Structure formats: structure tokens, C-alpha cells
Amino acid sequence: MAVKISTISTLIVFLALLSLGHFSHGELRLGSYSETCPNVEEIVFGVVEKAFSTNSRLAPLMIRLYFHDCFSNGCDASLLLDSTTSPNEKTAGPNLSVDGYALIDAVKDELENKCEGVVSCADTIALVTRDLAHLASGKKARYEIPTGRFDGRESLASSVDLPGTQMSVSDTFEMFKKRKLNLTDMVLLLGGHTIGVTHCSLIMDRLYKFNNTQNPDPAMDRNLVKELRRKCPENSEQNRAINLDQNVSSSNIVDASFYKQIKSRRGILQIDDQLAKDEMTKQIVTDLAEGNDFLARFGQAMVKLGSYGVKDQDTGEIRTSCRSCNDFCTA
Template identity: 35%
Template sequence: MGSRSELQVGFYSDKCPFAEATVEAAVVDAAVVNPRVAPILLRLHFHDCFVEGCDGSILITTGVQDAEISASAHQGVMGFDVIAKAKAAIEAQCPGVVSCADIVAIAARDAVALAGGPTYEVETGRRDGRLSSANMAWRMPQFHDSVHTLRLKFFEKGLTEADLVLLSGGAHTIGTTACFFVRDRLYAFMGTNTSDPTISPALLPSLERQCPKDGSPMDRLLLDQVTGERFDVQSLINIKNGLSVLPSDSILYDNNITKSVVDFYSVDKSSFAEDFAVAMIKMGRIDVNTGTEGEIRQVCETVNPMFLLYLQSAE
């Protein structure tokens, strides 16, 4: 895989000067139709980077069997239409120049800014991966992981406990989740018939109303029940106060190291946005393809025709 040093801000300045503006326009247009687009694109970037690196492989849905997106760990990941629209517009300007992986990274940055979060410069120069398999997603962080497992999965990607808190609990300042992911916390915690005792009594009745025991597992609720429509540090304050929704967020207060990070941002709120941006940049460097590695896919949903023919001939 390529070195992060081969990424650079403004990689397309000469080759495709309007690339980033084109992605931003696609994100803004999508937000008009779907106000949830910001957390959707943020999650898409996270899921792409944590499986085989930030290579756009999660976008590959045709021409392969058991595509990466079919993995259970990617359940509910969306945003492909926004990336496809941006890619098509860029290809009309600069064919074969801008990777799908870079478009995902730029779109996530623009989505965060659109939700009131920090603006930051995205390093670009990634090339697209050619492989897509559900089996590759087995080390994806999941909602039921212990804090020990989450730490290990982040360490494997060169990320710290602070990055874990920022990119997991902190990123949940915006967006929604399905009741499927919280039902055990409410009705069968640790195999019992009771709720998670760390859930604040002030929050529990509301969660039970939004996700009744006999309700649809696909009903959705805000990840941040206090200021869920705005990008801020509230999701970390929620963890401290027993007001977090997902189990993978609440357990960040069970470990001394991650607890100290949560406590820090709960007090020093001004540092959250800046440090979140730094963590996003750091995540965007995970196992990237650069130089002559990978390819620049013509269409994000499939590898380029010549490589696809090679794969088919090898079967």
C-alpha cells in the first residue's frame, strides 16, 4: 500500500481544478433531498477506510460475487448515489483523473461542514482498489464490540484511543441508528430481561417509546438525543452522563483511557472540532493506494473493464 506522504492537499489543482467544488455541489444537492446525507457520507468514509484502507472498495457492487458492501458489518451504509453523481460530473470534466476513494473522502469533509462541523483540507492522491469481498470486513468495528476489541481494531489501523473516541463516539453527534442496534441494551442486557443499568433514568423511558420491544427493528432514532441535528461535542457529554444510545458509545466510559478522553472534551469543548478534523485526516491515510497502485475507476460501482475481464478469465 502507498505511503501517506504521497497524499497531498491540492493533488488535483492542475489536473482537475474543479474536482473538489464538484463534489461539494453534489453533497449540497443531496442534502436538499435528504437532510440525513451528512452522517450518511461520514459513515461511508469510515466504513471504506476500515476495510482494506481508503480505496473506494466499498463502492464496488457489480462484477464481483459477495461484494464488500454485503458484509453484515456494513448494514445500512448508504451514500453511493451521491458519490456516483459526483463521479459522473467529474468524469465529464476530467476523465480518468479523480479516484472514487478521493471523492468519498472529500464528500465526508463537505458533509461534516454542512452539518456545522469543522472545515479542513483533505489530502488527495488516493487510487482505487480493485478487490471487493465481504470477507474483508471481518475486522470492521461493530456496535456490540467490547472497548478492548474496539481499541485493538483502531490500533491495527494506526489509530489511538483518542481517535477511537473522536471517530466513533464523537462522530455520532449527528445521524440516526436503527432500533436493531439498541434493542438488547433496552430489553436483554447481557442476556438478562433488564435494561443496561448505565442508561440514565432520564433517557430510558424515551428510548423505550422510540424502540418498543414489539416494534420494528428498523425504526430509527437520533444517536444524540439532545442536539442530534447539530454537529457539536454533545455526543461525548452524553456518554459521560449515561445518555448515549449505542452500546459501543456507552462502553467508552468503561475504560480508564477512553474515559479520560471523553472527560477532556466534555470540559474543553473548543478542542473537539479541531481534533475531530485531525482524526479524520489521519483516518483518511489508512492503507491508501498511490502512485501506480490500484486504478482510477471509470465508474465507482465496478472495476475498470480490462481488469474485470482478467478476473473473469481467471475464474
């Protein structure tokens, strides 16, 4: 039987480890800007909190941006680079619907005003995402994230490598494993679907012609199929947004409701539905649905993801503009 740990207890243990001062991921460490930009976290949070107060949709957008940037080429802000010479990461199919760039620009501008040329765009993404996840949880949990990332100089559409929503659990896990993320990390990070939306066009096959049949996906709750068919009529030109967490009262809140929904066969994306049924992951889903430690564990998984593929001063730079390199870019 899995041991359940409360959110508060988990946070206490996790923060105690962080306070040792030697906690790091590669070249990352807590307080890396303590001398060069001592108020960096307050500066970031000030901009983020104001933006969130007028647009709560920024939270799922930024969690997605953070995942898409880190998962393909490491956490180096290469997704932010613009280019007029060759296809960059922004133009890759999975990234066409990524957004949140304007908020990163606003935060970076403020950082440049207060600490010119000091804070990387990669660290800006990590801090902004952490603060939005914190705000979207109702300020119930806030994870500490080490900094010290440098910005990458290469952004190529051909290098984008992200898991698809129709992949099997085992194939998806192979992709996570290559990033040194374990099975629990995968389930936790996919728990980012606790907020945000997909669109009718991405689930029509599950509603009408699953696996080239004339029927809906038999794994989906029948009542949910009826609800979604009303929102997503077959052959409609509308492409309505559909909440990934079907619990109306928490569809915009970072919490464990998502796991309860997928256990009840109310997962919207095929991969989410499979998490709750596959022998590899169903016990992890059950523990998260029935426990009270999701927020703390989600934070730990986000920190772990944020350590993947970071650049150092030899392989990266500190951009003054997140959309262009200081010197030369391959993009």
C-alpha cells in the same frame, strides 16, 4: 490537567502545518490535482451543497460510508464496487445498511464531465465526506484533506473487518491500533455518532434483557430507558430510528454534544456508553465534552483515517465509474 485549545486556534495551527507544502500521508498531498483538475474541490462542493440542502441525512450516511470503506481495506473505494460473480463488500452484514452511493455517483459524473479520468473514487469519497461534515457543523469548521488516492481492484465480503457496537473499549482499540490510529483518534472518530441514527432492533438487549437478564442495562440513565421503551416496545414489529445524540437540538449537527450525552449515561450504543466510563477513554471524553476544540480535532482524525491503506498507481487505478473497475476486478 489536559490543556484546552480553542477550535480556531487549533485550526490555525493545523492549517499552518498544511501550508508548508510538504504535509503528506504516504503518497497523499494537498493540491494533488492542481494541474490536472484545478477546480476539483469547487466541483465537488457544488454538487454536495445542493444535495445537502434537500437531504441533511446525507452527512451521517457519508461519514459512515467513509469509515466503513477506509477501516476494512484502506481508503480505496472498494466498498463502491458492484459484482455479480462473488460476494463483495456491500453484501457483508455490517455494510448492508450503508448508503450514500447515489451521491458519490452524482459527484463522480460531474468530475468526469469536467476532468475525465483524473479524480479517483477514493478521493471523491474523502472530499464529499469532508464537505458534508463541514455543512453539518453549520460551516463552523472545514478541514483540509490531502488527495492522491487510487481505487482498489478488490472487493470481497470476507475481507470486511469492522468494530462491533458491543465490543469492549480495549478490544475496539486493538482494531484501531492496527490501523495506526491512537486512542484519541478512536474516541474522535466514534464521535461521528454526533449525527445519525441507529434502530430499535440494535438496542433491544440494552432496554429489556441486558446480558441475558430480564432487566435493562443498569449503566443507562433510567429516564432514557423509559423514553426508549416507549419508542421501542418489546416484541414490536416496527424498527424505529433512534438518534445517536439524544440532545434534540443538536442531533443533526456535528458538534461535541454527543460527548456530553454519553457522560450523562445517555449513550445509545453500548460502545458509546463504555467510552465515557472506561479508564482508557473517560478523560478524553471529558476533555471533548468540556472543551471547544472538537471540530478541529475531529477533522484531524478524519484526515488520519483517510491515510490508511491507500493504493498507488501500481496497486490501484482511477475508475471512470465508481461501481466497476476499468479493466479487471476481484469482486
